[in-house]
Amino acid sequence: MFRDVQDFVLNFSSILWEALPFIVLGAIIAGILEELLPQTLIARLMPKAALPAVMIGGALGLVFPMCECGIVVVMRRLLRKGLPLSCCISYMLAGPIVNVIVLFSTYIAFGPHGIGLQAVGIRAGLGFAIACVTGLVVHAVHRRVGTAALLKEAAAPSPKAISLTVIDGAAQGDVPGPKKSLLKRLDNISATALHDFMDITVFLILGAVLAAFAKILITPEDIQRLTRDMPYLAIPAMMALAVVLCLCSEADAFVAASFTEMSLSSKMAFLVLGPMLDLKLLLMYTRVFRWKLIATITACTVTLTMASTMVLHQVYDPAPLSGNAGKGTTVSAPGASGTPGDQTSPPTTP
Amino acid sequence: MDHIGHDHDHAEGHGHDHPHDNTASEYYLEQLLTILVCGAIGVTAILMYHFDRLNYLLVPQFHPWVLGGGVVLVVVTAIRAASLWVSVGTPDQGAGHVHGPDCDHDHGPEDHATTPGGTYLKTIPFALPLVLFVMGLPNAGFSKEWTERRLGKAEVIGELKEVAAKDGDTLTLDFGELNMAAYDPGKRDAFEGRRIRVKGQLKKVSEKDYELFKLKMTCCAADMIPLKARIKSDIVIPQSLFRDHDWVTVEGQLQFVEIPEKRMFLPVIRIGGKSGLGLQKAQPE
Numbered sequence: 001m002f003r004d005v006q007d008f009v010l011n012f013s014s015i016l017w018e019a020l021p022f023i024v025l026g027a028i029i030a031g032i033l034e035e036l037l038p039q040t041l042i043a044r045l046m047p048k049a050a051l052p053a054v055m056i057g058g059a060l061g062l063v064f065p066m067c068e069c070g071i072v073v074v075m076r077r078l079l080r081k082g083l084p085l086s087c088c089i090s091y092m093l094a095g096p097i098v099n100v101i102v103l104f105s106t107y108i109a110f111g112p113h114g115i116g117l118q119a120v121g122i123r124a125g126l127g128f129a130i131a132c133v134t135g136l137v138v139h140a141v142h143r144r145v146g147t148a149a150l151l152k153e154a155a156a157p158s159p160k161a162i163s164l165t166v167i168d169g170a171a172q173g174d175v176p177g178p179k180k181s182l183l184k185r186l187d188n189i190s191a192t193a194l195h196d197f198m199d200i201t202v203f204l205i206l207g208a209v210l211a212a213f214a215k216i217l218i219t220p221e222d223i224q225r226l227t228r229d230m231p232y233l234a235i236p237a238m239m240a241l242a243v244v245l246c247l248c249s250e251a252d253a254f255v256a257a258s259f260t261e262m263s264l265s266s267k268m269a270f271l272v273l274g275p276m277l278d279l280k281l282l283l284m285y286t287r288v289f290r291w292k293l294i295a296t297i298t299a300c301t302v303t304l305t306m307a308s309t310m311v312l313h314q315v316y317d318p319a320p321l322s323g324n325a326g327k328g329t330t331v332s333a334p335g336a337s338g339t340p341g342d343q344t345s346p347p348t349t350p
Numbered sequence: 351m352d353h354i355g356h357d358h359d360h361a362e363g364h365g366h367d368h369p370h371d372n373t374a375s376e377y378y379l380e381q382l383l384t385i386l387v388c389g390a391i392g393v394t395a396i397l398m399y400h401f402d403r404l405n406y407l408l409v410p411q412f413h414p415w416v417l418g419g420g421v422v423l424v425v426v427t428a429i430r431a432a433s434l435w436v437s438v439g440t441p442d443q444g445a446g447h448v449h450g451p452d453c454d455h456d457h458g459p460e461d462h463a464t465t466p467g468g469t470y471l472k473t474i475p476f477a478l479p480l481v482l483f484v485m486g487l488p489n490a491g492f493s494k495e496w497t498e499r500r501l502g503k504a505e506v507i508g509e510l511k512e513v514a515a516k517d518g519d520t521l522t523l524d525f526g527e528l529n530m531a532a533y534d535p536g537k538r539d540a541f542e543g544r545r546i547r548v549k550g551q552l553k554k555v556s557e558k559d560y561e562l563f564k565l566k567m568t569c570c571a572a573d574m575i576p577l578k579a580r581i582k583s584d585i586v587i588p589q590s591l592f593r594d595h596d597w598v599t600v601e602g603q604l605q606f607v608e609i610p611e612k613r614m615f616l617p618v619i620r621i622g623g624k625s626g627l628g629l630q631k632a633q634p635e
Contacts, residue, residue, distance in 0.1 A: 003493035010488045014407040014571035016479055020395065021412075021419030028422065112533040187433040190426045194388050197423070198472060201391075205475040215572065221502045228611075251569035258575045260614040 004216055011212035015246055015280070016205060019069040023201055026070025030077040031193035035185055042083045050086055054135030057087035058128045061095030067248055068096035068275045069204060072284045073196050076155045079288075085142050085150065089297065090135030096249040096275035097127030106271070109253035115264065115318050119253070119271075122264075122316075126272045126308050134300040141296055150293040154199075199287055207280025211246035214279065218244055224261050234266035235309050239302065242274035249275040265313035273305045380469045381434050387476045389427040394483050395420025406488050408570050492565070492574070494595055500576050501563060504555045505609050505616055510582060513605045516543035520601060523548045525564040528604075529577045532615040538606045546619065547601045549632050550579065553594050558583040560592075562600060562619070564635075580607070581629070584622030592629065601628040 047053050066074060075092045079085065096102065103120050110119035138150075147156050180188075223241050227234040238259075247255060252274050256267040277298060285294050398404050399417040408416065482488070523531075523546050531537035550562040560581040565574045581587075581600055592598065602621035609616055621628035 003495050006488065006490060006493050007496045009482060010406060010490075010492060011572050013479070013482060013488055017395070017398065017404065017407055017416055018412060018570040018572075020391070021415040024419040024422050028426070112530045114533075183433075186429055190430040190433070193426050194384050194430055197388060198384055202472050202475050205478060209478070211572075219499055220575075221500060225502075245572070247573050248569055251573040254566075254568040255573050255575055261612050 008212045008216060011215050012208050015208040015211055018248060019067070019204055019208075019280075020201070022067045022070040023073060023197060023204060026066065026073035027193040027197040027200070028189070029070075030073045030196045031189035031191075033074070033077040033081060034192045035188045037081050040082075042078070042081055046084060046087065050084075050136060050139045051132075053084050053087045054090040054132045054139070057083075057090035057135060058094040058131045059098065060091045061097070061099040064095070065099035065101055066095055067250070068278075068281055069200075069248075069284070071095050072281070072288060073200050076196070076288050077192075079151065079155050080157055082157050084139070085147070086135040086139035089138045090131040092131075093134055093276045093297075093301065094128050094131035097272065098124050098131075102249045102253075102275075105250050106253040109257040113257060118316075118318065119264070119268075122268050122312065123253075123271050126268060126305070126312075127275075130272060130276070130301060130304040130308065133304055134297060137300050138293065138296060141293070145292070150290055152288060152290060155288045200284055203283035203287055204280055207246065207278075207283040210279045210283070211244065214244040220245075220255065220259065224259060227262065227266070234262055235269045235306060235313070238262065238266040238270040239273045239305060242270045243278050245274070246278045246280050247274060263313060263317055265309045265317065268312060269305055269309040272309070273301060276301045276305075378434070378438070381430075383469055383473055385427050385431050385434070387473050388423055389431075390480055391476065392420045392423030392427060394480060395423065398483065403483070403486075406491055406571060409567050412569060492571070497565065497576070497595070498553075500565075500574075501553060501561065501578070504553075504559075504561050505578075505580075505612065507580060507607045507609070507616065507618065510605065510607065510618060510620065513543045513603065515545075515603060518544055520545040520547050522546070525550055525577050525579070526566065528579060528617050529566075532606055532617050538615060542605050544604055545602065546604045547599060548579070548619070549597065549599045549635070550577075552581075552592055552596050552598055554589070555580075557586045557589075558622075560587060562598075579617040579619060582618055582620050583627070583629075584620070585627065587627070587629065592631075597632045597634045599630045599632045601630075 046056065064074075071092055075088045078091075079088050103124055106123055107116040107120050110116045142150060218241065220241060223237045227237050238256075242252070245252075245255070252271055256270045259267055259270075282294070282298075285297070289297070395416050399413055399420065404413050404416060521541070521544055525548060528546070528548055531541050548562070550564045553561040553563060555561055560583075562579040562581050563576045566577050567574050581602070600619050600621060602619040605618050605620065606615040607618050608614075619628075
């Protein structure tokens, strides 16, 4: 029991203190956006059609790299400033995957296995596609049910925000207000930043508690053992593991690469779903979205990840490096392949 | 009841929600709680860095980020605290401000989710990391039981084939390098047969057969994975000298064994024989 508590504390603290600086960063950016970003700028810059808007959102991570914790804070402010919901969703989902840092770490993790570039391409491609499709689905739902049914009041566009559906020529929101001093602006930024920090970190803490509990019950080795006997469970099991482990998108590639027994498709399911949906993110979403939208995002990301990785499994399953055994490599006696992991079974001769 | 507590502007629309029907004292209490909690977390982050409390939690590259996050949080909190201090008693923007049509700021939707009770509830989870810090936790790595569970059962590798020894000085390898070499056919060819020196932790498989492992942290403790190698000895390794999870430096001949069901190659270090045991206790990492 004491050891479980020790492990829980270590898991919880590591998740929390790793994420915290990025939440702070996200909160500062959110405060700056709230204070300095004109309401109409986004509406002027974004295309009116949904598809190009979600595609731009999906690619924004290349320009504004952000981990999945900080991105929720920033995205909430962008929503209030009139960035279309669909675009925000695609940025939120794709941003933690389609960014230079994460793609580089993916390459480093899978490079020694001979599939570095392939892993990068597949992860970025699937992440972008799933984010865009989810954004389009959210756009359709948004048109049907409206903003109030999907967003919490604190995240809904402010009354003076001009959405793409109504912008036309000169905008009401362009009326300039009284000039503010630098100190006043700093105060406003700090007030917004602290409020957002508190708001989101509460759910980060709760999510980290849940994840730390879950890690005591389920380990990656449990998943490997399960899928050894039931390989058809590999993809859903890895997806469930991604939700439970709550790893940051910079580190998860190394964890996925260590699953040497698993197929590439199941590892990709882990790497694509994890940054979009895990326990701590689900709790943070409750601060921004209503349950209808959370359910929509969850259903889309889970379904699309499973479907796309199953297709990937059929069309591309690279041979493991052991198939490329070079000259001078020692091969064990056949007894090694008798009973996997069983240290007591004697080696057999061919 | 007068609307209270806008000592700060809202650019266009509410940047955040707080109660509008509260008294001044409730508003300022909410703000003070926010400042207190954020300041405490910021100071804790700085102290975690200062007292090296992050070593079990994060890789060294992340420590400055925690320090930076703490400093920024403390600075922002200080700015907010100063502003709040100045605003107390200010007639226009503090208590007593009545909102009307000439207000140059907007009032967002009446989201009273952050009632004073709600604010108190929101601060409760923050107690957990603060209490853990005060208690000095965490103060150790993962438990042996956790490590055992992550290691799982040792791979069956059977009898090893003889590998021709290669000339050259003993190579000192990092465990990560050893692990990477196992995936690279070129490096396997280059290293196989060489004498190497590597540091790790022990786990007994049999009298002459031990696992050598190291827990690799990429970013934080939560993403730790075990890197494994194997030690095969020609002589019995004295159990009185080496126990499970002891840190050791191993020196011996390297070869790689394929584990087909795991789609991997396992580094195996042969020790014993004429050059002695090849196993020495080492400082923990």
